[in-house]
Amino acid sequence: MEVSTAESIHRYWQTANARDWEAFAALLHEDVVYTIPQTGERVGGRAGYTDFNATFPGDWQVEILRVLAEGDQGVSLTAFRLGAQEQTCITFFEFEDGLIQRIVDYWPEPYEPPARMSKYVERD
């Protein structure tokens, strides 16, 4: 059965939320590489990357806010929630033979903006 890129991204988060690590691992290429450019961290291989997720502490849940897919690439915008904490996560996916081969995660944090030159900027 052919599964679309967008559908695989939805399954990725659904199986993670369900802690169904067998179904999660089945979405991954054996040589999947996961990176977090902000920290320089990297996890390689299906077994290692599944372990990284399975051992991630806490009763976290991920809400999918947006998924875009084009061919064998896709991106998700999600809200990662742990208790009262919420973090935004943006994840780029690359697929090969219908399996996730490359995952790049970004975790943007709130920050204090610089002074703006334009008078048109409003702030919540």
Next chain:
Amino acid sequence: MEVSTAESIHRYWQTANARDWEAFAALLHEDVVYTIPQTGERVGGRAGYTDFNATFPGDWQVEILRVLAEGDQGVSLTAFRLGAQEQTCITFFEFEDGLIQRIVDYWPEPYEPPARMSKYVERD
């Protein structure tokens, strides 16, 4: 002439890099809304959002690293460079009638990772 979502996103950054604000504004819906969720900032309207970009200080240039488009939505991953500084920028676009109607920018910064439970995590 019909211009694709991906092509419009490329033009958006190309015209910004060229400081061609007339061509930049022509890509935008009159009621475009730009937001930065990390700061709570918001700029509304074609004139205001063009001004925000035109007044952004410094001799910055943006390199497009990745563009994904699906229908009337798209995302770009870019490197924003100002002198020796480089920042990662992730931008979600929504189009209406071929014009950019909604722009959401994320600016993830480097951070020190927490202790990881998995032994499979490597670091640069």
